[in-house]
Amino acid sequence: MxxxxxxxxxxxxxxxxxxxxxxxxxxxxxxxxxxxxxxxxxxxxxxxxxxxxxxxTPAHIRRAATEAMDKGATRYTLMSGTVELRQAIVAKLKRENGLDYAMNEIIVTSGAKSAIYNAFAVTVEPGDEVIIPAPYWVSYPDMVIACEGQPVIVACPEANGFKLTAAQLEAAITPRTRWLLINSPSNPTGASYTAAEYRALADVLLKHPHVMVMTDDIYEHIRFDGETTAHILAVEPALRDRTLVVNGVSKTYAMTGWRIGFAAGPADLVTAMDTLLSQTSGNCCSVSQAAATMALNGDQSxxxxxxxxxxxxxxxxxxxxxxxxxxxxxxxxxxxxxxxxxxxxxxxxxxxxxxxxxxxxxxxxxxxxxxxxxxxxxxxxxxxxxxxxxxxxxxxxxxxxxxxxxxxxxxx
Ligand SMILES: Cc1ncc(COP(=O)(O)O)c(C=O)c1O
Structure with missing residues (x-):
């Protein structure tokens, strides 16, 4: 309670x-x-x-965890994640999202939740604004508040498919805007942005270089319409230097309890997250990292x-x-x-x-x-x-x- x-x-x-x-x-x-x-x-x-x-969690992923334990993968790992897992994440981002990242641009976190919070923690100054389209996942505004930032909630009504429009984004941006948060498909509506919708949002963002973009892609594979989930960075690669891609294995591979998420983004941002996490929580569970490596590299059926x-x-x-x-x-x-x-x-x-x-x-x-x-x-x-x-x-x-x-x- x-x-x-x-x-x-x-x-x-x-x-x-x-x-x-x-x-x-x-x-x-x-x-x-x-x-x-x-x-x-x-x-x-x-x-x-x-x-x-x-x-x-699928059997081959569970097996990878027990094998890792038996082989002695029971010690601290690198703070940013094992080499094997980060390589698997680099390969996943290329294969599934068409995105290119280097190993030092990836950090493994205790679930996507920790990636999002820590990204705010290393970037948000008191009073900085974070644009959150509503309906939103319940934790976003409180994470911003916990970092002394100001959530800027933009209502995205059902008539617009629960999605943020370019005009709404333009109107919400101020000199204090630090981040735009995008969650597609969304919790709670399932709303998913198309490439054309991202194009319109990206055109606004290109006019405001101080705004960073966080994409929470945790539901990317849970799609019912046969579509592949689009990504704003694939639509507009010029946003790469100010975008943090957040994802994880929790929902796609039924691994909520293993607590493995990750973020991919510019090296300065990822390094700052690494520094903060190294002083506050340390690396993620070594056994879970071995399981997540298998999840990303192994059988996807x-x-x-x-x-x-x-x-x-x-x-x-x-x-x-x-x-x-x-x-x-x-x-x-x-x-x-x-x-x-x-x-x-x-x-x-x-x-x-x-x-x-x-x-x-x-x-x-x-x-x-x-x-x-x-x-x-x-x-x-x-x-x-x-x-x-x-x-x-x-x-x-x-x-x-x-x-x-x-x-x-x-x-x-
Ligand atoms: C939109 C969204 N992002 C992130 C998370 C958290 O994911 P994780 O379990 O990897 O921390 C959830 C979990 O409900 C979610 O709905």
Whole structure:
């Protein structure tokens, strides 16, 4: 359970820094905690919160880890990652993204999350602005705040495919802008930028050389429309000196627990991250690095197989949700979430007479009355929506949709 970071009483000054007191616990973790608590109380809960693959890590990757342990890969590695893993990352970026990087432009981190945070930590001065298109992954604004930066949230409505337009980007840039953050396919909407859309954004960025670009590519392979995920750097190589490419093995290879992510970018930036990490956490787990090397270099058939399963779930759950009067969901081209529009439910009353005033009320109603755990759109910066994860069994998804339909039908 998360606890308050405030002082224990109004008269006791908090011993927690104001920097950390400004950030909040992850809303998806809080939602999962609440669902688990209700489950412990004996309630039947369908948990559609969790944003991680429900598959086991493929056997050949697990085997690489045990073999590495048996061969003695149990010691510190180079801070920036083993030579083998960084070579695998260089090869991956070339093969899959058409990007050229040298070994000293790559750093291995404890998940993509650590790459993003540490990149902010080494670049953001107090008050520097980071442009974050909304809906966004919940952690971005808090990471910026933890580095004393200023998140600049730009609402990207459903009518624009939940994507940032060139005009919006132009309007959001100020002399204080440090970064533009791009996440494609996106958590929570699955929205994915096309090469043409990147071209328009790149044209704006070329006019503002002080703006750096961070791309969070963690869902690049989870695509349902047969498209290959475009990359802004492939579209506009001139942005290379101010772009940090962030990715990892967590989602593509069902390796969330192994904690391996990476960043590729200009050597000065990567070296600064290396310096900070060397003083704060040290290298990533040696055994996980061996597993990630196998993930990137080895048999890739798991990727297509798991995406085919996600697609079946997406198609079926999307149809079930869109059949519920009052709910609608645009077809996500990627990632493993549905971001469901619940604007028609706002203003309705629950059977107990409680009005639903915002998406948080809808989510609470679904949890308490129907036993379905989801996350409110407020967590992602665009309301009124709620997010449901399809990274769970079809049985769970079917049961969840049945319960949601029943609960929505009882509103008046
Ligand atoms: C958009 C996005 N970026 C990064 C991450 C974190 O990835 P990792 O587990 O590699 O730290 C997540 C996890 O939910 C995510 O949704």
């Amino acid at each position: 998360h606890r308050s970071l405030q002082g224990s009483s109004v008269n006791t000054p908090s011993r927690i820094s104001s920097r950390v007191r400004r950030i909040k616990p992850s809303p998806s973790t809080s939602a999962a905690d609440r669902a688990n608590e209700l489950r412990r109380q004996g309630k039947s809960i369908v948990n559609l919160v969790v944003g991680e693959p429900d598959f086991d 798991f990727v297509a197989e798991s995406v085919a399963v996600y697609k079946q779930r997406r198609d079926r759950t999307l149809a079930n949700i869109n059949a519920i009067p009052g709910l609608s969901c645009a077809t996500p081209p990627g990632a493993f979430y549905l971001y469901i529009n619940c604007s028609d439910l706002i203003g309705k009353k629950t059977p107990a007479g409680k009005p639903l005033q915002q998406d948080g009320d809808v989510v609470m109603y679904l949890l308490e009355n129907a036993g379905v755990a989801t996350v409110a759109g407020t967590a992602y910066g665009l309301s009124p929506y709620f997010r449901l994860s399809i990274a769970t069994s079809i049985e769970n998804l079917d049961e969840g949709c049945k319960r949601i339909a029943g609960a929505v039908a009882e509103l008046h």
